[in-house]
Amino acid sequence: MNDRDQELNDALRALAQVYIAKLPSKIEELKVANQRFQINPSDRENYILLHRLLHTMAGSAGTFGFPEMGEAARELEAKIKEYISGQPWEAFRIKDFSDQIERYLANTESTYKTALQAKAEVNERQGDAAKTLIPLEKKSILWVDAEVEENKDIIQILEQFGFEIQRIQQLSKLELALQATKPVLLIMDAGFEEQVFAGVDEVVRLKNQHLALPPVLFTSQTNSFECRLRAVRAGGEAFFLKPLDVLALTECIEEILERPNPRHFRIMIIDDDVDLAQYYSRVLQGAGMTTLVLNDPELVLEQMASFRPELLLMDVYMPDCDGVELSTVIRQDSSYLDVPIVFLSSENNLQKQIAAVKVGADDFLSKPISPELLVSSLSSRAERYRALRTLVMRDGLTGLYNHSAIKEDLIAKMSSASRGVTAVSVAMLDLDNFKKVNDTYGHQVGDQVLRTLSHLLKQRLRKSDVVGRYGGEEFIVIFPNTTAEVAKIVLDKVRLAFNQIHHFAEQGEFCVGFSAGIADSRQTTSPDDLISIADAALYRAKHSGKNQIVLGDQAS
Template identity: 35%
Template sequence: MAEETPLSDNLQRHLQQLGEQFAERLQEELQQLDDLAQQLLRACTPAEQQRCLNSLRNRLHRLAGTAGTFGFVSLGERARQLELQAEQWLATLQQEQQGLQAYIDSLQQLARQQHRPEPAPESQASTLRSTKADREEYCIYILEDEASVGENMRLTLSNFGYHAEHFTHCEALDAAIGRRLPDALIVDVNLQDPQQSGLNYAAALQQRLEAPLPLLVISTCDDFATQLEAVRVGAQGFFTKPVDIPQLENRLERCFAQQQGEPYRVLIIDDDQELAARYSLVLRAANMLVEIIHEPADIFRRMEAFNPEVVLLDVNMPGCTGPELAQIIRFNDDWLRVPIIYLSAETDVARQMSALTMAGDDFVSKPLSDNALVSTVFARAQRARLLSNALARDSLTGLLKHADIKEQVALELERALRSGSRASVVMLDIDHFKKVNDNHGHSAGDSVIRALANLLRQRLRRIDSLGRYGGEEFLAVLPDCQPEQARRIVDEIRERFADLCFMADGAEFSVTLSAGIASTDVNSGPGELLERADRALYAAKHDGRNLVRLAD
């Protein structure tokens, strides 16, 4: 998640409006509590008392969870106490009448008092996460006092599509940061400056920035103490010299993918409209997509249309409890991986555990702060997306698997024929890949495959689809892209891939690729399109490799 920022004026205004709506509704709620207290006072039989106490308990439970969220902290706490007393009375209806009268007095006192929202403690003031704007080219600063090492790193990262700058001294890096803040920082631990190490510099820099930068650390030492110090200054990667730069770039790509991924999708199911609207505003301000359901029966249509990554589910709803609805969701195998977070004012641990064992994944007690809401949802959504990607994508490269990228070919062909545009299908293969494995080992071969995957991601558009078609073979689908345009793009990727340097057992080596391109037309189905791209790839191999060929 990115840096914390105060609530925007617009969001604050919307939240205030919701608070005012709740305050208006509160008078109704309190009047209904007063009416139920009067009914309880007039109840003559245990059955009548039980009905009144059940209604009171349910209303108090809802009030206990909602009031604190809108700033009525004392009211929420008092409602929770009275809810627990209602529970006790339901369990022991044989209590003496005097005790029941005292309870009725407390209810009427709560209902007839004037209540005002109370400011939250400063430590719990609402702050929300914001995300950086999407950039076409990430800026990377490198602090490395060995000029040749730093320049090699800069050139290689530039081939991957980054804007990389190399600095040999902390002063020069400070001046550059004053002009432009980078998207990530790479720091060598072992600087020649006897006054400070790279980690000391990074720690001081992170402290003076409003939000810490993604930090990768390189070092000649790989001992536990050095790595622990790197963790303590916030490093997200640690690499030992000589650095395998494609592996370092892979870690950079992961950092940015986590920051700049598509917004998480959150479905809120709660019959309290003002509370659900508040949660929605807070989560949307944290760059999440949110939809709300007030009627549990809408679950099928909304789950299929919205495909949420997290479900926020109120435990107590009329007609269908949260745990019951959670079990209905779990009936569908397609939704088994969607985390369900229960929201409730329930404080009894045994009941919380009972709800979780039925179908849920987490239990959050109302009221909860805006920060707690965002953090809880973000953590669950992030884990769910990682799991989904792990199952749907190739584990080594993060690209689409064979069947999924083939499906993209069929979809894009259908779209191109419908719109009258042309799309290009590119088949890429790493040249002499078997020699890489034989001469440098399978670990080096994996690094080469990951590097090409990352280079393709960096150089192609967001609308393009990428997949690992086979062991060292890749498939790219480029919508609205003429064959000559595709050839120029892929040829640039070919040149940059050939410029990459890989490390294995202290030795450097480079690798090339070949590619074949086929373009959509009215005469080719998906299978024929793939065969034409494959024949063009074979032609590139036959003509000497390290080439790009267009299909006939």
């Protein structure tokens, strides 16, 4: 078990202990509600409360390690629902039901005492030990190909993007190289010495010897189904035809290297059961997600505007506003029509589930639920939502945010900054003499230059920085929690790196520069005005020599 898993397990154990500590108060609430039910069975407010308490117990007990307690509560919940929706019960039936609750509470108290006795064991391992930081692995790549000249320019560009390339020209040397180094990726030519599948066969041989291989990306001059199929059967992560598209290759490499990292989906959890909501939050955080717990449904629209969740996880039964009603409120706002809503409840009534689906719920999960199933179910939903949003919000050529999406993100960033009293900087970038590039080398080469700059910006800037294509050869970068002066220093390093990149065309090699203007939110609280100030600074950069970065008037 790694440190991350151990930390999560320790946190979940701690939450279970919090739940156990609160059991006496939950038992007391049920006792009082049950006594009131015996005295006045027609008190609607009380029997609705009794139902909610049993519903909460049914959903939470199993989650925190007491499945029998949860199942018993579920059976009692089903009976009180019959009372709520059916004819009034006779006195003997009311007494019988109350006696069942009393027996349930007696068993629950016994379980509580047993759990207290075992508390020392449960708390045996605390997450207090200092965690050792693991150094980041270098992006070292083994490139196995007999050809040297045809790959030289591509390797040079990859090295400019920060990869370390170790070239191997003889297939016989691959095994020793793998044993001597620990590359993050293996780029493998499918054929060697006129043997079409020699490279593929060598990968298979090494795997059969149980040699640990990194992800494998195959290249080939043969565009046949058999070659592609053999590459798949050898475990190839991707397949590229020669001559290679360097930008597509680079993007694929980074996508493969990022796969093991958790996808930081934003999940909003809405549940009046505070302990259970925190439990689900900790489970999802352990899987790398970002969560926001909301116990008051009235705040949902306000919080959604700032948090921008990629999925909502909510209970069906909540006081004042149930999940079905809340979903209807959310779906009435056109901004949130496509945000997935997943219900997590101990409710097993089919009609209630159908009602939830009718108002726009995307899934209905039952409590208790295992952490693995919860993470898997929500990840697949959030992943699909993110993919669909990407199609709408991304520029087709560069994969960056498009004009409307970057404006939307800037509005959110500036709103957040104003509340936190921090600065947001905006940089407007424009490639220098780009028309000349298109006229001299052709639009296809020009597109490669645009993609190269977009890739360099994504690679060299922070994950929190947002890059967009504003139109044509113009780009925009949002730097949260950053002043214009600091953003200029960062972006100038990118400018210098971009100047050193050699672009290749039939007419020869060439380099391109860019100019930029930067402003920050200390100058204005209006996103449109901030862009205008940065754009004016870009104009001055263009007309005072190009290939430079200029601060907006009020920031200089």
